[in-house]
Structures are given as structure tokens and as C-alpha cells.
Amino acid sequence: MPNPLAFLVLFLWPIVMLILFKRMPPHRALVWSMLGAFMFLPEKAYFDLPLVPQMNKYSLPSVTALLLMMTVAKQKVRLLPQSRIAAVLLVVLVLSPFGTVFTNLEPVFWGRLGLPPLSLRDSIGDFMRIGIIALPFILGYQFLATAEARQDFVKIFTYCGLIYSVPMVLETRLTPIFSFWFYGYFPDLFGQQIRFGGFRPVVFMGHGLIVATFALLAATASAVLLRGAKGSRSQYIVFLVYLMIVLILCKTLGAIVLALLFIPLVLFSGTRLKGWAILVCATFVLTYPVLRANEMVPTETLLDYARMVQEERAGSLYFRFFNEDVLLARASEKPWFGWGSWLRNHVFDSETGDLVTVTDGYWIIIIGTMGWVGYICVFGLFTLPLFRLFTMRKRGKEFPDAAIIYGIALMLAANLVDLIPNSSQRPMTWLMAGMLLAVRPGLAPSEEDDLEDADNTPKPVHVRKRRDGTAAPAKPPLVTPHAETEDGFARRRR
Numbered sequence: 076m077p078n079p080l081a082f083l084v085l086f087l088w089p090i091v092m093l094i095l096f097k098r099m100p101p102h103r104a105l106v107w108s109m110l111g112a113f114m115f116l117p118e119k120a121y122f123d124l125p126l127v128p129q130m131n132k133y134s135l136p137s138v139t140a141l142l143l144m145m146t147v148a149k150q151k152v153r154l155l156p157q158s159r160i161a162a163v164l165l166v167v168l169v170l171s172p173f174g175t176v177f178t179n180l181e182p183v184f185w186g187r188l189g190l191p192p193l194s195l196r197d198s199i200g201d202f203m204r205i206g207i208i209a210l211p212f213i214l215g216y217q218f219l220a221t222a223e224a225r226q227d228f229v230k231i232f233t234y235c236g237l238i239y240s241v242p243m244v245l246e247t248r249l250t251p252i253f254s255f256w257f258y259g260y261f262p263d264l265f266g267q268q269i270r271f272g273g274f275r276p277v278v279f280m281g282h283g284l285i286v287a288t289f290a291l292l293a294a295t296a297s298a299v300l301l302r303g304a305k306g307s308r309s310q311y312i313v314f315l316v317y318l319m320i321v322l323i324l325c326k327t328l329g330a331i332v333l334a335l336l337f338i339p340l341v342l343f344s345g346t347r348l349k350g351w352a353i354l355v356c357a358t359f360v361l362t363y364p365v366l367r368a369n370e371m372v373p374t375e376t377l378l379d380y381a382r383m384v385q386e387e388r389a390g391s392l393y394f395r396f397f398n399e400d401v402l403l404a405r406a407s408e409k410p411w412f413g414w415g416s417w418l419r420n421h422v423f424d425s426e427t428g429d430l431v432t433v434t435d436g437y438w439i440i441i442i443g444t445m446g447w448v449g450y451i452c453v454f455g456l457f458t459l460p461l462f463r464l465f466t467m468r469k470r471g472k473e474f475p476d477a478a479i480i481y482g483i484a485l486m487l488a489a490n491l492v493d494l495i496p497n498s499s500q501r502p503m504t505w506l507m508a509g510m511l512l513a514v515r516p517g518l519a520p521s522e523e524d525d526l527e528d529a530d531n532t533p534k535p536v537h538v539r540k541r542r543d544g545t546a547a548p549a550k551p552p553l554v555t556p557h558a559e560t561e562d563g564f565a566r567r568r569r
Contacts, residue, residue: 078259081117085132088112089139093147101148102224105140105214106231109502112136113289114239117254118262118281128204133502137210144218156216161459161512165209168452171445172201174412183419188428193415201416211502212456215509222476225510226303229296229479233314236293240321243276243286247324251277270326271385287327288499291334292486294318298341299482328388329496337489341482346468349481354465356488357458363495364442364450368403395435395496402432406443413446420444437494457491457504460484460511472516480514483507 091111095104116132123129130138144150155162176198183190219228242253251268254277255261262281268274275283297318301311315338322334340352359366366372374396381389401422406413414420420443422432434440441450464484474480487507493499 077120081120081258092139096143096147102218110235117258134207164452164455169206172198175415178412179415185423186425190417211505212509215506216513219510220513225479229299232296242278246276250274253278275326284497287325287330290322291330295486298338303478333489350465350468353461353484353488357461360491361458402439411446413444437498437500457508
């Protein structure tokens, strides 16, 4: 049970966000607010207000950021992206709970255990809850759409990884203790944090797997900075080496393997290979349930590789595969809109009423609760920016900050691959997807330099004279929207 400090910190976070939005540009305040909440707010603490979903460390910052964008930053917020495909997926996703309710009007019984039917109240609650979950996608699409915002996003993610590495390293030595020290409770099973004769850090994120995914993304972000850096790169090399050491200390094999696959792609591959990599990842993630249901995933081979590392890891992987088989069979009974809430997507013991299944991967959670409609919408929104980037590259479109754009795309791809075995989806996943969907082809760097040189060339000034020969005051220049900025000049030329 969280202590009063946990609820106080959660209550004060909107005030912290208000200060950030008053002192920073909106895009920086948005990233710092979302990442700061993810790192430091208490897990499983929430305010249960009437008529609205629970306000926790994920929903509260999203709603507050939307309000501050409209009030403090004076920004107009469009609730749907310009992409028609993304807009359709988003609308269907938000409305899908009504389909789930209409197909789950009957109770479910497991022996003496009965689970209630869904009602209109459940559909309205899920409608608002899913809308709030998808808010970072909208915010990222609108307010992280510039090259400066993307650069700042990668920098802030790297800095957050460096900041959070301090309590992470301490917990690998002291045991995961910070949540108990500050908030009075441990958010998950302690035994799952013991690995390879030591401890996985948890800090305030709820589970060591989530911390490892965060460390993976932070290390990848530092690699993106290193690849896109101009001038001295020594500090970025230090950041990358240090964050890789921190990731290894997290003692999570999956995150380490992903780092060994994706960070070399960021550092050493060109845009062509990066494009094919994000295409393969997006296709694999989007089609994984079909591959898994048709036994096209080499589970036995993966188990053999896991045994080569540690027998315990093989046992853990087998447990995941077994639960996936059971939960997929359960999901096939409600294929379109899923089973909804109240644990109706799970399997229980018919005699004792005990829960016998565990949902680890985010994909199996979505398939079971929201069906294929929900899965296509959620993972369609996640993968659409990656497919779009690949298509634009094939058409010869160029990006002035290609190293940053493709680096963030690989960060998102790594996060999506991690959603297969784990439930590591967080607001930052939605934020990255929205940010990448907003990418537009631009001028090549050489062309931008030419435009800047042309813009800085002194223009001849015509001096008007009066009839007596004295100079008349010059007319003020005609100013068009954005004419005072180099970006505005580039847009007019295009």
C-alpha cells in the first residue's frame, strides 16, 4: 500500500509540469514531463476520481500536458493526425470498447467462480481510458514534429538515462529498495528481481524488465547522438559506454540482446540498411500473432538457445510460450473485440477458482482484451510510422536530420520487438510513434546551406528622393508569415 508521500508526489506533479512549461519551450517541457513522471512517480498509486479513469503516473501527465499545451503554451490541439490511416485507426481504437461490450453481455463461470458481464458503464470507462492512453501519440505528432524537437528528444532521453543510472547502480548493489524507502511498498514480486546471483534494479518503475527496457532505449539514444554529432564526439562515446555497462548490470538477457542488435545498426549502417531493419521489425511485430498461432515461430530453437545461457532462463521462456498457447486459444473464442476487462481473457481453475495464466507480452494482452480489431489499431499506430519511413526512402525522399530520424525509428523498433515477450509499452512508445509519423521530407543539408547563404546576401536598397533632393524615408519591408526565419524562407522557396 503506498504511503502518503506517494500520493503527495502524484498530486504535486501537475505543479512541476506547470513550472516546466513556463520555463521551457513546449516540446522540451513535454518530454521532460513525460520522462520525469515515468522515472520518479510511484507505481500502482492513483487517484480514483468519479466519472474519469484512474489518474496514475501514466495518465495524469498525459492529461496535464494536454491542458498545459492549450493554456500555458497557447497551442491549438488537433485530436486527429492528418494521416488518414492513422486517423481511422485512432477512431476505431477509441470506439472499440463499445464493440467489446456488445459481444460480452454474458457472465463467465469457472466452477464456482463467476465473472460479471460487461455493461455500458465499462464501455464508457474504457473509451476514456484508451483515449488518455493514446494522448502521447497526438502530442508527439503535433509538438515534436521539428528537427529541433527530435534532437532535443534524443538528448533528454540520454540525460534521463544518465540521471537514473545512479539509483539503478545502487540497487544492483543494495537490492531494489528505493520504492520501499520513499513510497513504503514494493510494487511487484521481489523474487523476480533476483538474477545471476545479484539483483535487477527496479527503482520506481515497478519491475526490473521495465527498467532494463528504459536502459536499452537510453543507450540507443546515446548512440543516436554519437552518430548524428557534429564536431567532438568524445562525451557521447563516454555516455554510450557507460549506459551499456548500466544495461548489463540490469541482468536482463532480452534487453542486452536487443542492444547488441540495434546499437550497431545505429552507429555503423546507412539509411538503406536502417530502412530495411525497421521494415523487418515492423512486419514481424504486426504479424507475430498470426505466426505464433500457425506455429511459425521456432519456439524449440529459442528454448535451446536459452538453455545455453542458463537453465532458469529456458524455464522462464517456456513458461511464457505455454501461457501464450493457452491465452491464444482463449482469445480465439472472442476474436473480433476480445473479452474486455474483469480478467475475462484469463483462464481459471474450475475447481479452486485460482488464476492459472499470466499475460507477459503486451501483444497477448491486447489480443485477449480487445481482439483483432484492437490489436490492428494499437500495433498499426505503432508500426505505421516505420512503414511510412521505409516508403519515403524508397521514393527518394531526403531528410536533413536523417541520422536522428532513423535513430529514433530504431529506438521505436527495439521497443516494439520487446513488446513480444514483455509488457514494456509506456507513454514514451506512443510519443515516439507520433513523433515519427509527423516526419516530412525536407531539403538536403547542402541545399539548406545554399538557401541560408542566399538569405544572408545583402540586397540592394533603392533610396527614394523628394523633389528638393533630400532622401525620403524608406517604406517598411513587406513581411510575410515566417519571413523573419530561415525555416520560413525555406518553406517559401519550396
